[in-house]
Amino acid sequence: MKKYDVIIIGAGASGAFASYEFTKLNSNLKVLIIEKGNSIEKRICPIKAGKVESCIGCIPCNIMNGFGGAGTLSDGKYNITTNFGGDIHNYIGKEKAIELMEYVDEVLCSFDDGESKLYTTKSSNLKTVALRHDLHLLEAKVRHFGTDRNIEILKKMYEYVKNNIEIKFNTCCSEVEKNSKGEYIVTTDKGEEFACNHLILASGRSGSKWISKICKQFNIGLLSNQVDIGVRVELPAEVFKHITDEVYESKIVYLTKEYNDLVRTFCMNPYGQVVAENTNGIITVNGHSYANPEFQSENTNFALLVSNRFTEPFKDSNDYGESIAKLSNMLGGGVLLQRFGDLIKGRRSDKKRMEKCFTIPTLKATPGDLSLVIPKRQLDSIIEMIYALDKIAPGTANGDTLLYGVEVKFYNSRVEVDENFETAEKGLYVVGDGGGATHSLSQASACGVYVARYLNSLLKS
Known part of the structure; x- marks a missing residue:
């Protein structure tokens, strides 16, 4: 059985940015990501490719799964705000949350060949006009890359991390157990078994039912969400x-x-x-x-x-x-x-x-x-x-x-975690949209960065 320091389930926004941060920190930690979707170059929806006119139910769905998660083939829009898109600030504080989202923005821009615009609603006259009609415009800074450029950005991120982080694509995590040594044993749908002391669940919204199942298995508290x-x-x-x-x-x-x-x-x-x-x-x-x-x-x-x-x-x-x-x-x-x-x-x-x-x-x-x-x-x-x-x-x-x-x-039922997104089960972390604390690309990405930094510091000390 192969052993790792950290195993991440899911290569969505949180998982991808955690892998980036582990790589940037020049960590010597052995990290494995298990992702049920395709590698980024294979993430092609047959509708967008012109092969079919309507959804044929591909398994896995290339729009929803694969490196970068559902955000990869989205419109590449990152909202830098705590006014919506999740409650990460309730765990790490508003100042830290904004700082991390700004950092995510810097990372994305460093991989971007074009010139994207950063919009802001703070000084917009639209807020006044909306209020006159009982509509409320929420303040945010918005970075838009576009679907086409967002894919290229995440391709470069994948190239950056792939030699440092082991990633298994087209692989589902079927079971998680804990042995007498306190290690987590992860079993895949291919019958493979991997062990780690620190397990990060980052399976996003599409993995919400699976995360709920794991939490119930380990008696981790779940709060009903919307x-x-x-x-x-x-x-x-x-x-x-x-x-x-x-x-x-x-x-x-x-x-x-x-x-x-x-x-x-x-x-x-x-x-x-x-x-x-x-x-x-x-x-x-x-x-x-x-x-x-x-x-x-x-x-x-x-x-x-x-x-x-x-x-x-x-x-x-x-x-x-x-x-x-x-x-x-x-x-x-x-x-x-x-x-x-x-x-x-x-x-x-x-x-x-x-x-x-x-x-x-x-x-x-x-x-x-x-x-x-x-x-x-x-x-x-x-x-x-x-x-x-x-x-x-x-x-x-x-x-x-x-x-x-x-x-x-x-939205997944909100998983009970502490300020480091660690559950009551020591060494088990739940991050991003799958944990119910974030609902946006910016906040999910920031969550992945935060936990990677925490674990890097913890395991080096």
Whole structure:
């Protein structure tokens, strides 16, 4: 049995940046990463490659898994803030959290051949305009690389770490046990066994169920978290141009009048594309955007999400979100698409109505009726938010605005960890989105850096 100082499960944002930091620190630690997805050069979605028109359920999904995690083929947007995107500051302090996110930004820029712009919402006039209509713009600095450049950046990061960190791709961790020596024994789906004294679980949102299973096995506390349910909105880029040109990513929060529910914009992609992604066999929707004008569309897309927090005795928030996504998959064979005008009139979008639509969809999806999928409360809140956004971006509530469903943001139950992200089980750490403490690329990456520095210092002393 091969032994390591540290084993990391998952090569997503946290795992990738932990591997970078171990390498940069010139650590002599033996580190192994186990990743169920492909190496970065093999992460090609057949839809984007033009081989198929809709999701065929690849296992593993190249959009969700592989080096860099779900963030690799995203739009390459990093929000430097503690106002949203997780609660890492509750563990390490706000000042340290911002410092680490700034460090992550420096690392990414060092691997970037182009000139990316750092946007800020702090001095934006949009905040004032939004407040006049009871909309709240959250402050953040936003670095956007684009899907194309983000992939190249992470390829260079992989080249930087690959000779120092051992990585096993297309490999799943099936079991974790602890022997009489206090070592963690990791068994893979290939029957391999590896031992370590320090184990980092960094499997991201797609590994949330697996992390919960491991935590229950070791009697590690889990706190119920939320699930966000909504739609991906797509409209002509001109509608939001005055906003995206100034701040790029506008995180706008609205409290609905009817239900007092929080609705927020999420993951705004100017001149971008809507994409499908496969999370544990369930097809949901997301958005990407490119830096290269040749790959850009004429549309902007963003999510509208309604936050759902449940009280006792219900604890299965992710199962609730999955059940709604399954309805969409059942009715549409994947992603459903509906014109906003058809939704308001209580009729399904069909092929004929879509042929007359002035907004050309960037994702091939099944025309249908989202009211048959999304619960009334969430759908009413989304509609109210669209009309509110129309006041600061006239045209948002046009009949030809497209709604894709469903978009679901799954959060792992929050794992009980200390200020070093170590659980009550000594030597077992849970980092990034999989632990429920971070919900963004910047915070997940910063979390990986923090734990790598901590372990490097601990094991050298």
